[in-house]
Amino acid sequence: MTNTNQALELLRAANPVASVEALDPTEVAAVVVECGERVETERSGGAPGALRSPQRVVAPAKVRGILRPSAAFGVAFVVIFVAVVVAALVGRDAGSPADPVPDTTAVTSTTLTSTTATSPVVSTTVAVRTLGGVNIVDDLVYYSDGDTTLSMSVFYPSSGSGPWPVAVAYHTHCEGCSAATLARELAGRGAVVFAPDWVPSSETAEEYVDGMLFDRAACAVGAAHARAEEFGGDPRATTIIGQGGGEHPAAWVALGITRNRPCDEPVQYQPIGLVVGNPQFVFQQAFWDPAFADPTSNARDTIDRFLNVERWRTSDDLSVLSLATQYTGNSREVSLDGSDAWLADRDTTGTLVDDLAAVAAFDDEVILFEDNARLFDRRLRQAGVNSSVMVDERSTWEYTEAWYDAIETLMSTDP
Amino acid sequence: MSATKTEDRYRAVFQEHHQHVYAYFRRRIDAEQAKDCTAETFLVAWRKVELIPEGDELRWLYVVARNVLRNAYRTKRRSQDRLGEPPRQIPDPSPSPEAMVVDSEAHQEVIAAMHRLRPNDQEILMLAVWEELPRTTIASVLGCSEHAASQRLHRASRRLAKELERANGAKHAGNPASLRSEGTP
Numbered sequence: 055m056t057n058t059n060q061a062l063e064l065l066r067a068a069n070p071v072a073s074v075e076a077l078d079p080t081e082v083a084a085v086v087v088e089c090g091e092r093v094e095t096e097r098s099g100g101a102p103g104a105l106r107s108p109q110r111v112v113a114p115a116k117v118r119g120i121l122r123p124s125a126a127f128g129v130a131f132v133v134i135f136v137a138v139v140v141a142a143l144v145g146r147d148a149g150s151p152a153d154p155v156p157d158t159t160a161v162t163s164t165t166l167t168s169t170t171a172t173s174p175v176v177s178t179t180v181a182v183r184t185l186g187g188v189n190i191v192d193d194l195v196y197y198s199d200g201d202t203t204l205s206m207s208v209f210y211p212s213s214g215s216g217p218w219p220v221a222v223a224y225h226t227h228c229e230g231c232s233a234a235t236l237a238r239e240l241a242g243r244g245a246v247v248f249a250p251d252w253v254p255s256s257e258t259a260e261e262y263v264d265g266m267l268f269d270r271a272a273c274a275v276g277a278a279h280a281r282a283e284e285f286g287g288d289p290r291a292t293t294i295i296g297q298g299g300g301e302h303p304a305a306w307v308a309l310g311i312t313r314n315r316p317c318d319e320p321v322q323y324q325p326i327g328l329v330v331g332n333p334q335f336v337f338q339q340a341f342w343d344p345a346f347a348d349p350t351s352n353a354r355d356t357i358d359r360f361l362n363v364e365r366w367r368t369s370d371d372l373s374v375l376s377l378a379t380q381y382t383g384n385s386r387e388v389s390l391d392g393s394d395a396w397l398a399d400r401d402t403t404g405t406l407v408d409d410l411a412a413v414a415a416f417d418d419e420v421i422l423f424e425d426n427a428r429l430f431d432r433r434l435r436q437a438g439v440n441s442s443v444m445v446d447e448r449s450t451w452e453y454t455e456a457w458y459d460a461i462e463t464l465m466s467t468d469p
Numbered sequence: 470m471s472a473t474k475t476e477d478r479y480r481a482v483f484q485e486h487h488q489h490v491y492a493y494f495r496r497r498i499d500a501e502q503a504k505d506c507t508a509e510t511f512l513v514a515w516r517k518v519e520l521i522p523e524g525d526e527l528r529w530l531y532v533v534a535r536n537v538l539r540n541a542y543r544t545k546r547r548s549q550d551r552l553g554e555p556p557r558q559i560p561d562p563s564p565s566p567e568a569m570v571v572d573s574e575a576h577q578e579v580i581a582a583m584h585r586l587r588p589n590d591q592e593i594l595m596l597a598v599w600e601e602l603p604r605t606t607i608a609s610v611l612g613c614s615e616h617a618a619s620q621r622l623h624r625a626s627r628r629l630a631k632e633l634e635r636a637n638g639a640k641h642a643g644n645p646a647s648l649r650s651e652g653t654p
Contacts, residue, residue: 440623
């Protein structure tokens with residue numbers, strides 16, 4: 055089977071550069087000097103003078119095929135002027151705050167027909183909210199075990215026809231938090247976005263790094279695949295997004311590193327995209343230290359799954375975007391050589407300190423979101439996964455237009 | 470910029486980069502057209518020498534060259550439409566005195582696979598693999614963000630790999646000798 059790297063190597067070897075003959079520069083220079091002198095003479099208001107080199111290799115007919123510079127400049131100026139005016143009238147300046155969502159919420163009901171593994175062909179009537187051109191359906195259950203029930207909302211365009219790319223967007227780690235803002239923005243751009251609530255009440259730090267929380271949250275992806283077409287989505291084009299702590303369940307699924315499979319609905323398609331916003335793959339915060347120091351805890355196995363590329367099972371189609379701001383609330387001090395005990399507790403591969411040093415994580419003696427993003431990017435590239443990083447100089451959490459543009463590009467299946 | 474400095478600057482840009490620009494065209498079109506397009510590119514450089522960024526001249530030239538090439542294709546397409554021939558962006562795999570030398574079966578296969586890709590995919594693969602341009606430069610040449618360039622390159626690479634797989638699969642399916650050697654009943 056030909057993989058991407060093999061294909062590129064074959065293409066590199068077929069580079070016809072070896073057979074490109076050297077260009078005789080006088081052939082080109084003579085033409086340019088001739089035309090250039092005509093330009094200079096016309097600019098200065100004089101009549102075209104004698105040419106410097108009467109021996110022209112290229113026939114004058116070819117020179118005459120080039121647009122006269124003054125005409126070309128005039129045309130270019132008009133085109134650019136019109137484009138600027140049109141952009142000012144209808145465009146949005148990248149980086150400015152998104153337009154506020156109109157304060158109109160319509161609530162209607164619609165009947166959805168779904169076929170799932172647990173309930174074949176079920177027609178249910180659900181309430182649909184409409185907000186700023188986006189339809190929203192709430193309370194879709196994606197996990198239930200008697201003790202814990204987890205549900206999600208789905209956001210999808212209220213007009214236009216799909217099939218739309220699909221996203222599953224995990225909010226940051228806090229009870230009652232929501233990815234609604236991001237989901238609404240992406241749905242408004244043309245996507246079906248499932249936003250699961252994945253944090254149950256009062257779990258401990260040890261329970262968090264144990265990984266079961268992520269296994270249960272991963273069930274949202276299978277449920278999204280099962281139901282995407284009801285809302286006009288194409289489950290084969292799924293991107294998983296995680297904000298803050300949400301990057302943990304997002305990467306858990308996208309990297310293929312789930313430990314348990316407690317879900318009713320299986321994940322049917324490997325994702326084409328993973329977005330992590332302000333990630334913490336190093337789990338740098340101090341309240342996780344006891345879990346990593348405890349040999350009976352699953353914490354070291356959990357972090358090993360995130361950072362050990364040998365354990366990843368990714369699709370060749372996967373592209374990853376890591377986003378980071380300069381928010382310091384989750385940062386932790388570190389020594390210049392990374393010799394801190396807390397880092398050693400998390401270094402399951404023996405390469406964590408070296409890789410953090412390689413991305414200059416120790417230079418400012420503090421581990422930030424950016425360091426996590428660059429470490430993740432480095433490991434992804436080592437694994438041959440297409441990866442890029444966008445770092446913003448702001449100190450807040452909010453997503454910018456540039457970030458939304460980048461996510462939209464990543465989700466798109468257009469060339 | 471004084472006239473002397475303008476000319477000096479232009480000459481320096483020309484000396485350093487004319488072969489790169491010519492090779493860019495030569496990988497895509499025949500020698501005579503490549504010379505014309507190179508001349509046209511440097512004519513733009515002559516007219517706009519004060520706009521060429523210091524230390525980033527080649528990227529600027531690639532952007533111009535790409536536009537020149539598109540104009541050349543448009544002109545060629547108009548004449549080929551009249552003749553009924555499809556335009557080609559990359560070297561024809563069948564050997565001819567005019568075409569690039571494609572010197573092995575593997576090379577011919579990958580060139581043929583490139584032909585089956587969409588022009589946008591061909592373009593970005595050539596810029597990345599044959600021109601060896603960094604992503605930032607590719608993004609400038611294509612007029613998109615670096616992230617979008619990265620994304621498009623990844624997907625184009627995937628499509629090329631799939632085209633090669635498909636060709637290999639068709640080759641083995643149609644070859645009784647290979648089936649016997651693999652033990653397929």
